[in-house]
Amino acid sequence: MITCSEQQRIACAIGGVFTALAIEKVLPVMHSGPGCLQNSGGVLGRFNGCQSGVSYPDSIIPSTNFCDKDVVFGAADRLRRLVKKSLEYYKTDMVLLVDGCGSEIVGDDIEEVASDFADSSAPVIYAKLPGFKGNNLWGHAQVLKSIANQYLIGQPRGGYNEKQVNVFGIVPYFDSFWTAELEELEKVLRILGLEPNIIYGRGKGIAAINKIPQAAFNLVLAPWTDIEFAEHLREIFGTPYFQYPCLPIGPTETARFIRAITEYAKLDRQNAEDYIKREEDRYFYYVKNAIRVFVGSPVTPRRFYINSSAAQAVSLTRFLVNDWGMTPIKIFITDDAPVPYQDNITAFLRDIECNDAEDFDIIFTNDGGLCDQELAKETFPYRRICLFGTCWDQLTANNKRLPFLPVSAPYGDAAVGNTSYFGYDGALVFIQDLYRDMTQKILGSGIVANLEEAAGH
Template sequence: MPNIKTNTKKSNSIEQVRYGCAIGAMHSAFAIPRVIPITHCGPGCADKQTSNIDFYNGFQGGGYGGASVVPSTNIHEKEVVFGGESRLRELIESSFKVLDADLFVVMTGCIPDTVGDDVGAVVSEFQDEGRPIVYAETGGFKGNNFIGHELVTEAIIDQYVGDYDGSKEKGLVNVWSLLPYHNTFWRGDLTEIKRILEGIGLKVNILFGHESAGVSEWKNIKKAQFNLVLSPWLGLKTAEHLKNKYGQPYLHIPTIPIGAKETSKFLRKVVDFAGIDKNKSEEFIKHEEKKYYEYLEDFSDFYAEYWWGLPAKFAIIGDSAYNLALTKFLVNQLGLIPAKAIVTENPPEKYRDSIRKEYKHIAEDVSLDVEFEEDSYIIHEKIRKTDFGHKPPIIFGTTWERDLAKELKGAIVEIGFPASYEVVISKSYVGYRGALTLLEKVYTTIVSASA
């Protein structure tokens, strides 16, 4: 992982980065089954993105079309001087011959975007032949991989899904939520989100991960009754685009639900918006809550006996989606006190006030001033100056916070990029089932730390 050292808060460098650049959204492409990105960039760009975002982040693996599979032009000085269009054309042609994919997504790095390669013209040659390929200009100066994600989704929608003025299918929803691969637990989380939405009677285009049907599901986006944006801000731009393109309304729910209280509230909001059968949804909610609280009752014996060894305050450092969701769960379900919350993915300014408002209503009697910071040097200084009371804190963060947790004699739960001490296959922390897994993780960590 990059580790650029800084000595003062005034430095323009960022120590221990917490996101990739825009081309890192190649992960959003190969998170769709049987989709393969083609990267038009300098040597090492694609490898650095995958080694950081999908390897040293839960060791997730690249799946069918990621990691070492990704074709790259690996352009050098020749392409900088004379342009890299012919090199890209050659690579695309070779990729169609060698690789079996339902869709290719060409993504650009800083060099071709700077020298002015007409990538759109090259890709359109293949599109005119009816080949399944799109492109997105994702040079690093466009932003980080969160910004690149929405560039990729819009490229697929506009260039592959296409126009549509037909009827909509009632009960069909497109879900825009966690950033694939960057969110360490995205696969399991999207599986749980799809499960609970189907449980209340919806048909779900989950779009990414093993529960997605791949490009056929993306082709079906245009037929959905509505779009669900389940995150503080990521996906809003895409939902607005779909509203303009297909006339689809969207429901924005900023807090990803964790635990019975938030999940049941979330599902009821969706039911009201979709106008589907409330009897079926309430039956499902009642069943899920019953199972959830039965497990929680078993857990209560530990919680009652071990209360003296549990932390009272926590700090949370991570992207806004998990940051907000976990903060609400930890406060409302476990009674922990939030001492510091720091959002790290550099969300666009226009969304920050709405994110701040969410932290003002964590609970009826709990309000929190969230902070936005990317630099780990500054983040760690803020945590060191935080008052955690007389008990050691628990820190929800990343691998970058492990040494800090030891310094503060606290416990660490890795909940985001980079997570180098987690091996993640299908783990989920959201919904009814994920909350139970989260409780197991939190208190196993606390007990182990006190041993």
């Protein structure tokens, strides 16, 4: 049987470069084909909410543009010259040499090239990211390991900080909403009495990397990503880690997360409860303000499909079931979650307040088009069903007139900006976005076109 995976929702290992681009003034130097970064950029950058590197947009990243001739003669010397010139012309705090398939196969030694710059003005490290070894999540893990093993381990350590927590689990760019999520998460952790240390995003960079070994613990907010890295940090620095399986959305999951981390880090319980109460009051004020459209509308969806990464699937499922009483029909996990983690992911997805928690299907697949194929066969006479996925799923949703939101990479070419569905405010934004799509698809530009049809009568 001939099978073909369609609709790319994950990049090759070289997409790990986007993790470096999320850290201010870390400059990747590519020793790969000229199109390699562009390939990843489609899923993680420009078609993922119009995103790009901030310190270094992808269009100015130095590259040896490894080509046919180099497959015969190698191009390590050209890489050396490129690194030398990059250190001269770019303001940078760290240089990360990255190779792709071609240079890795012919054996160009980027480790040796990096070692030639041991005394340079900025540290030069390397990560071998040929696409034949894994996907961008594997590449992301390699970049973090390179930073820890080749840079951090040799740095003088500051003193232990009992309030500091390093935040991991959210994979920058692969999580389309990473910037705003991290900003909001940082605010919440501060209110709870912690000193969050986040290496990605505005104003962080090498200073935040240097602080990693000082932390009291590492927080991994994900069902599986960065667990291995947290275990690695425990090995090399002795830092324990606390895993919470999703970035919480909505009052139920956010309160659960706050109580869990308060318990784990022995924080002030009353302070946490006061925060939960304040935010819940505010959240429910807005929900009640629009209760007739959010809940009382005859077109409000009751059931849903998800076609996304494991992280987004767990966050969304818990929110939609626990706070909105919706039920999942089928959940497709498309981020190639490693087999040893799949039972845990399944358990996280079924850990919901739903009598029929065993009744929905969870499918781990590399084929993002599988969900669309299945939906194409269905008829939805009552249309109280919605779909969450990537921009690829938009067409299916349009054809079937199903309310739809992109929640996973590639998000599409609408600018994601500072959108985030995290926490209390994020849940409100999510419901507003979903209702806007429902209005356009079913009711017609905000005017009730055919309420009876929409209600399925």
